Amino acid sequence: MTGDVAPESPPVDPGAAMEALLDRIADLEQRLAGADERQEMFAQALDAFEGAVTEAAAMDVSALLHPAGEEQSTSEPEPLDMVRLYEWVQEHIGAWAQRKVLRSQGGSGGLRWCPWWDLHPEAVTRLEALRKSWTGFVKLKDPTAMTIYYRDFFDRTMEALMNETGPFHACSPAGHGKGDFVPIAPPPWERDSVPSAAETAAAPLGGEVNGVGAVNPYRKN
Template structure:
């Protein structure tokens, strides 16, 4: 329970209303506990809405097509595990920075998050390298062999 602010005002009705609101919890005004516990709603419900409703509209890049130079983008971005993971991370960083740093958060997001991820996604060796604006090629995972047990046993979390 909270206590009224120190010092009476000159309006006893306002003092009583303030006290009653604090005791009963005015539904229009969040309590400090509600303020801290309430998570801000994301601007986008999921990564698909973020990519389709925001990212593809704010990025101004020429998409490579035949001999035309530009970035390589896949219309089925969600079918590439690396792309899905990177774009999910971009969405979560965007949502966090817009709330926690409304002054410079978006600049930080572009510089520290989008630019490096977009470069990796669209590079000649990136996940979209075999795709194009009108085509998708299924991802091809890197070759991997299981690690030997004696190698894993040397790790600190073994």
């Protein structure tokens, strides 16, 4: 009994096989190049979208406060009215805002508040700026205006004032603490030299520092 004999496979042409392989490689390279282009286009589109969102957020507040066609005032800024500011702070912070604040001086962490905020120049300046912002926002008819005011102005001002390194860091509801101002060196033209960090650490700012520091280019001989 004889079995079926499988037909012989045609001989493989090495040249044709190599040509087919090269064609496949070229096709894959073309596809990869197209994918890279699409990826680059997608990345550029994403960057453009993120830039547009950032720009829109920056213009958000400005557009609300200064609608199109409304002329911005170029007059001199109004002088500080402490009576008006005190009454505004009392109404819009003292009788409205609720925060858990440290009750004793010298504690670590937590929020700080000074009932004698008017003794802190930074607090006075920031709260007056906040009052002016509030005055502008309450006049707007946009229903989101006050949300933007609280998010971008009120919350950030309170955070700057009440954090443990802010102007109220030495205060508590129990008493006012005299915090130190940020140290500033003498004017450049009044310095003989600039002390090194080690020399500054060895003497208080404004005191005598031993040793020779860097030559002061501002010094007038």
